Amino acid sequence: MTTTNSGKSWLTPLLTTWRERRAWVLEQQISIARTAAPTGNESERAAMLQQDWHDCGHAVEQDRAGNVITRIRPTSPAAAEGRPLVCLAHLDTVFDADQPLTVRHEGTRVHCPGIGDNGRGLAAMSVLARVLQHPEVRARLQRPIELVLTVGEEGEGNLRGATQWFDDASARGLTPVAAVAIDGPGDCTIVHHAVGSRRWRIAFTGVGGHSWANASTPNPVHAAGACIAAIARLADTSRPFSTVAVTRMHGGELITGVPTQAWIGVDMRSLDPARLRTLSDALERIVKRVVLDESAREPARALHYAITVLGNRPSGQIDDRHPLVLAAASATRAVGRVPQSASASTDANVPLARGIPAIAIGAGGTGSAAHTANEWYDDADSEIGLERAIRLIAALGTAETLSR
Ligand SMILES: [Zn+2]
Structure with missing residues (x-):
């Protein structure tokens, strides 16, 4: 993978901006978590985030599964015709509609069901929608980037949203170059084994x-x-x-x-x-x-x-020498963290099972007790993981080639 044209210099001001806006990111994360989105009933949260993307100037659509989709087009016409990079974050939570979504702060910790999984990943998608729209970024893009908020990732949703998106893409004759799922907190793990x-x-x-x-x-x-x-x-x-x-x-x-x-x-x-x-x-x-x-x-x-x-x-995997994993590892090192391989079940299962390179990463901060009413998220140092995600998506979007 060639990532030399994604050098630090042009990205640095954007990274600084988002380091300074971490309070906004957390606020966004909290309002997402407070909007119920049980698997199969994500429409209220989907509408909220569709509006958010629309407000920052994107054309946004919903597919028949209920996924919220926007496509970031490169300025260069040749690049705009290329195979897309797809970035996914799931809208749904494991909680029923009657689960109280009350927020309790305790220092840098925020207690609320779904605050990390996937409030954090979705907040990062709000950030990415803004970063990628920047003329500096679009001018450098070598391929379109599709941002997809998926329905039905958890439990009996069986990755329904991601499956729909990849089915539709293949019906259009489109094979993404790579897929990145942004799921929960974290700043060092790279999921490249899909359980x-x-x-x-x-x-x-x-x-x-x-x-x-x-x-x-x-x-x-x-x-x-x-x-x-x-x-x-x-x-x-x-x-x-x-x-x-x-x-x-x-x-x-x-x-x-x-x-x-x-x-x-x-x-x-x-x-x-x-x-x-x-x-x-x-x-x-x-x-x-x-x-x-x-x-x-x-x-x-x-x-x-x-x-x-x-x-x-479905299950699937790519090895730790795959260019996508190496790109994620290098973004991890760039923020001073040590990359760690991991296995999990995420939206990345769908592309991996179809032979499309895919990984899942966290979007900063730490957390615990996901999938329980006691879930909490800690915002300390959260800018590190968010910066890693921005660096990675920018690197993958602007790299000349993404092949081995
Ligand atoms: Zn999740």
């Missing part, structure tokens, strides 16, 4: 009965329990490269009755798509065997089962 996952709901049903008079009736809760025990053994053998966990369980009706139903939720993850398939097959075998065993107690009243796939996220 794939499958999530299942396994339901057992039977006719039920009296716990004394119908004691031999096949019992869905017993089947669920046997299934959990077998999955726990599968979990032990699947590490370190894969994980399997029973994450939910529910069943039964009366303390005095053989139940009519039980179900469990299973979450499995791996970097290796083949391993995910093997584990999925093993899971199905376990369920079938357990149902047969339990039903053998009274075959005329056999149990039924239903396996539903709730989540399916």
Whole structure:
């Protein structure tokens, strides 16, 4: 990758501006976090950020999934025809619509569900929209940059927004040169391994009965329990490269009755798509065997089962010598941090699974307890990670080539 034309000198005044505007960035982050955006119901937050981009002079559109998109065009007509760089940040949070989004300050810490994941990434997109619009930047761009705020990244959203964007791009014959997902706080990690996952709901049903008079009736809760025990053994053998966990369980009706139903939720993850398939097959075998065993107690009243796939996220990776990873590492060093490879499940899974180079990075500050109501974000030194993101996107946008 050639990044020599992204030299410090022209970018320095912009970086200084955003170092000085960190209070504005935090304010933006807080107002984002206070606008509810449950997966599947992101429209209020989407409208707010669409307005923000519109106010700073961008043409903004929403696709049919609900993603908010703007395209930064280079001044040079030749560059404007090039393959785009795409930068994504997810709009949605794991919280329900009725989750209180109250903000509590404690020094540089801000407590609020979703404040870091992905309030921070979205605030960085507000900054990038302003930085990239600058004539100094547009004159140097070697390719268009698409900024995309995605819906449906979390949980059962299954990366719906990112998938839609890449589907539409490929329908237009467009293959982005690279993709960068901006997700949460952080200033040193570079996610270039995408953890794939499958999530299942396994339901057992039977006719039920009296716990004394119908004691031999096949019992869905017993089947669920046997299934959990077998999955726990599968979990032990699947590490370190894969994980399997029973994450939910529910069943039964009366303390005095053989139940009519039980179900469990299973979450499995791996970097290796083949391993995910093997584990999925093993899971199905376990369920079938357990149902047969339990039903053998009274075959005329056999149990039924239903396996539903709730989540399916693709996996993929690029190695740490890939030019995109090297560019991110060099932006990290430029702000005085030590780059760290990481694996995660983000919008970057979608391009990585399609062979498009992609990474995910944080947007500055630190945080913890993401995906819980106790999530907090610490703004101390947040300008460092934000500067890293700006440097990286500027470098990728202005590099003459992005190939190996
Ligand atoms: Zn996130």
